[in-house]
Amino acid sequence: MSFDAIVIGSGMSGGFAAKELCERGLKVLVLERGKKIDPATDYTDHLMPWEFPLNNRVPEEEVARDYPVQSQCYAFSQATKQYWPKDSEQPYSTPDGKPFSWIRGDHLGGRSVMWGRQSYRLSEIDLSANARDGHGVDWPIRYADLAPWYDHVETFIGVAGSNEGLEQLPDGKFLPAFELNDAEKQFKAAVEGTFPGRKVISGRTANLSVAQPQHEELGRTSCQNRSICERGCRFGAMHSSLTASLPAAERTGNLTIVTDAIVHSLVHDPKTGRITAVKVIDAKTNEGRTYAAKIFFLNASTIGTAQILLNSASEANPRGLANGSDQVGRNLMDHLYGLATVAMFPGPQDSYYKGRRPTGLYIPRFRNVTEEADGYVRGYGYQGGISRAGWKQGAMTPGAVGADIRQKASQLGPWMGFIAGFGEVLPNPDNRVTLHATRKDKWGIPIPHIEYAIGKNEQTMIKQILADGKAMLEAAGGKVVAQADAAATPGLGIHEMGTARMGRDPKTSVLNGFNQAHEVPNLFVTDGAAMTSSGCQNPSLTYMALSARAAHHAVEFLKSGKL
Amino acid sequence: MMAPMIDRRGLMQRAMLLLGATALAGCDLLPGSGAPAALAADRLKLLDAYADTLLPATDTPGALQAGVPRVLAQMYADWASAETREALSGALDRLDAAARRQTGKAFAELAAADRLAFLAAHDKAALAPVPLAPDAPKGSLFEPVISVADVGYHKLKELVLVLFYASEAGLTSDLSYEHVPGKWQPSIKVTPETRPAAAFGIF
Incomplete structure (x- = not known):
């Protein structure tokens, strides 16, 4: 044949x-x-x-x-x-x-x-x-x-996202973005206010926030906000x-x-x-x-x-x-990956969200675009999110046993945020x-x-990815509790x-x-x-x-x- | 006040889900004998008592009623490596030995109130942080080395908790879970009825 x-x-x-x-x-x-x-x-x-x-x-x-x-x-x-x-x-x-x-x-x-x-x-x-x-x-x-x-x-x-008019991250033909939650909006305001030129936007994601006729023709329907996408989506x-x-x-x-x-x-x-x-x-x-x-x-x-x-x-x-x-x-x-900073975040205690949105927030590249870089070429963006912590931190506290665990687990936890850099490699x-x-x-x-091994440009970039990550979370009132000290094993960016x-x-x-x-x-x-x-x-x-x-x-x- | 201890690993698991790549390597797992091993009857009885004390029934079912010991026993036989089996059974044995030493009775034989009091002290001691030696491997942000007095107990407690909060009973009492939420609602007002939503993927 x-x-x-x-x-x-x-x-x-x-x-x-x-x-x-x-x-x-x-x-x-x-x-x-x-x-x-x-x-x-x-x-x-x-x-x-x-x-x-x-x-x-x-x-x-x-x-x-x-x-x-x-x-x-x-x-x-x-x-x-x-x-x-x-x-x-x-x-x-x-x-x-x-x-x-x-x-x-x-x-x-x-x-x-x-x-x-x-x-x-x-x-x-x-x-x-x-x-x-x-x-x-x-x-x-x-x-x-x-x-x-x-x-x-x-x-x-079908890509859900917002048009932002950014030179370094062109706009596109987007479906409605998955909206940021209240803590993320607070983070966005703080970062954009403290660092002119930086933006915090909803992560652009290939999920149908609102299915269009060309999607429905193929039997595709709107996202159900389950966030188990990696299993394959029957919808x-x-x-x-x-x-x-x-x-x-x-x-x-x-x-x-x-x-x-x-x-x-x-x-x-x-x-x-x-x-x-x-x-x-x-x-x-x-x-x-x-x-x-x-x-x-x-x-x-x-x-x-x-x-x-x-x-x-x-x-x-x-x-x-x-x-x-x-x-x-x-x-x-393969993109520098795993360069995450984690912080407790002073988000609004009376606010929560419902559903499991299939994306988080994104911070488009600013180094060597709107801000100089500290001794390297190219740049990086961040993916991240801020959500309310679950039961585990209370339950795994030494001495926590019995009905007390369950009572605490039924309460909303503090807001926790992370942002992780994705860096360009030469x-x-x-x-x-x-x-x-x-x-x-x-x-x-x-x-x-x-x-495969990363070089000097990447090693230098990593330092600033981590420093900028910490600075942005702190500028928004976050208290950094953990940070990676090296990029993940090459290949794990899966890019x-x-x-x-x-x-x-x-x-x-x-x-x-x-x-x-x-x-x-x-x-x-x-x-x-x-x-x-x-x-x-x-x-x-x-x-x-x-x-x-x-x-x-x-x-x-x-x-x-x-x- | 915010809890001082951070669920770093759980948060990072979810973080990595969002990032669309990596996280939890299985590289610390050593191939074992390969022969499935069941938890012996006395340890099963102990596990029932432990799960029932750690996560008791309130006005809703606890870990025992939710079938957590049964699932854990199955995982012991069909999921755990030889190393993990040893960690889990060792933790159970140490729990029982400490109970006998301190109270003169097997853990499962203690009256409910005594069991709870004993477990609170045992749990506190077992999970007491142990500083890592300066040259010891620390793991990574994503997979930190657990350094507490009884690492096997840490594994046991975490598994019982995880299984309870993945069970239908746990997910519909202390927490809430909708498999198909439908809409994304980025901002809702917290009320006394609001329960944390369990998530097994991103957010």
């Missing part, structure tokens, strides 16, 4: 690419290495807290044996266990003393099912950053190239490939999905310089198969995409496919994914070897990107301004691998915008006979 296009990966970017290609009339095959998941039968979001026999926990010895890395993700639980690969079955390697936690999905829809949903546009400041300060290479596109595609993606997926109220992009692709009649299909490599014809087919190994039977098409979208996630390109080495491409620049696998980035060619020289997985594919970067020069980049491989015209890469710099914004929205834009151009090229 032959297809017009093959999309490798069904997650955030692959799902969106498939939708766009199908809607333009192409016959599309989506290959997913993980298992099939059906929201109707497999989602666990209906289960009540007491319906999990083991308190929604995975047995400890199973965690230690099979999920030592995946369990580091907040969303890992019995309710979501079906989504994660076993680290024991799908290994990767890191050098001693340089850990990188690679958090993955192993199912149709990928991490778009468990994602954090925060959705922010990159700005002109971000897309011109490399050109301005000389790190990495220049992006081949600017904000004006992406803006209409951000509009397009936001309209389809379809958050964007995911499973409940939005793939159903939209499916209704065109042009979509074929094959799961349990592990891509081994891409087959390159040196005579034409084109890819002709994808070599696949069936995850269950180990049987090898080949699928042919005219164009190929690689959306296997940043590290998986690099692995496939490197494993597609041939006589004509000894260093891997599309890798004349030697940039495939390099420039791996592209560094030594932060790199390669193929392990000797180790192979159970399908015979060399495992990825990930070598890995950069391993097949876009650029203007084929000698220093892998993809051109259309996400098309410089060296292989019928290959497009539109997942995080394409990112030339990281910004400090949560990147999924940008991956989807790049996917939609590249699909548009790929189909134009195909129709005009260029491919």
